[in-house]
Amino acid sequence: MLFSEKRLYLSGPAIFFDRDGVINCRRPGTYVLSWSQFLFTPGIEAALKQLATLRLPMIVISNQACVGKGLLDPAVLQEITVQMHQKLAAIGVFMAAAYYCIHRPDDNCICRKPKPGLLQNAADDYNIDLRGSVFIGDSDTDIQAGLAVGCKPILFGTTHCESSGYSLPASCIPVARTAVELFPISEKCLKDCGYSEPASDSF
Numbered sequence: 400m401l402f403s404e405k406r407l408y409l410s411g412p413a414i415f416f417d418r419d420g421v422i423n424c425r426r427p428g429t430y431v432l433s434w435s436q437f438l439f440t441p442g443i444e445a446a447l448k449q450l451a452t453l454r455l456p457m458i459v460i461s462n463q464a465c466v467g468k469g470l471l472d473p474a475v476l477q478e479i480t481v482q483m484h485q486k487l488a489a490i491g492v493f494m495a496a497a498y499y500c501i502h503r504p505d506d507n508c509i510c511r512k513p514k515p516g517l518l519q520n521a522a523d524d525y526n527i528d529l530r531g532s533v534f535i536g537d538s539d540t541d542i543q544a545g546l547a548v549g550c551k552p553i554l555f556g557t558t559h560c561e562s563s564g565y566s567l568p569a570s571c572i573p574v575a576r577t578a579v580e581l582f583p584i585s586e587k588c589l590k591d592c593g594y595s596e597p598a599s600d601s602f
């Protein structure tokens with residue numbers, strides 16, 4: 400399930416984001432079922448503005464089993480997504496797309512994270528070099544999905560949002576503890592993968 404207007408991108412990296420726990424605060428034990436329940440995580444809007452200066456496609460990759468469970472109408476998920484896009488666009492942040500898995504865990508679909516189906520769909524649609532891309536997530540399923548397709552995972556752990564689902568050994572996964580750390584860590588990971596920033600005088 401995809402919400403976006405497709406645009407043609409040259410082959411290159413992208414910045415992927417989990418939604419709940421990264422873009423917006425998790426609601427422990429439940430889901431975001433309306434726009435009024437969608438609260439941006441502290442500092443994320445400023446971080447997204449910084450990341451937008453890298454001029455890479457920024458794409459949301461999110462499990463929303465609440466749809467498959469009948470708790471959320473797909474039209475309401477679309478409304479939440481449109482509102483999110485508009486709020487961010489108002490501050491100059493344009494998300495390229497949002498990909499959702501709307502299946503239940505027991506559907507055994509190919510897109511529910513930790514499976515990498517959504518990342519692969521996005522890569523096909525937007526001509527993305529997954530091995531040069533980063534995936535910012537707050538749970539081990541995000542890390543696993545990213546690693547499965549060669550993305551550099553970045554673990555985002557904000558102290559203001561409840562219940563990060565992360566349990567893998569931290570080992571070599573870079574961690575951004577707050578939104579302020581997201582830009583420098585993401586930039587470093589992208590550069591480590593060979594990305595070079597656009598010249599500042601180009602437009």
Ligand SMILES: [Zn+2]
Pocket residue numbers: 500501502508509510511
């Ligand atoms: Zn799915």
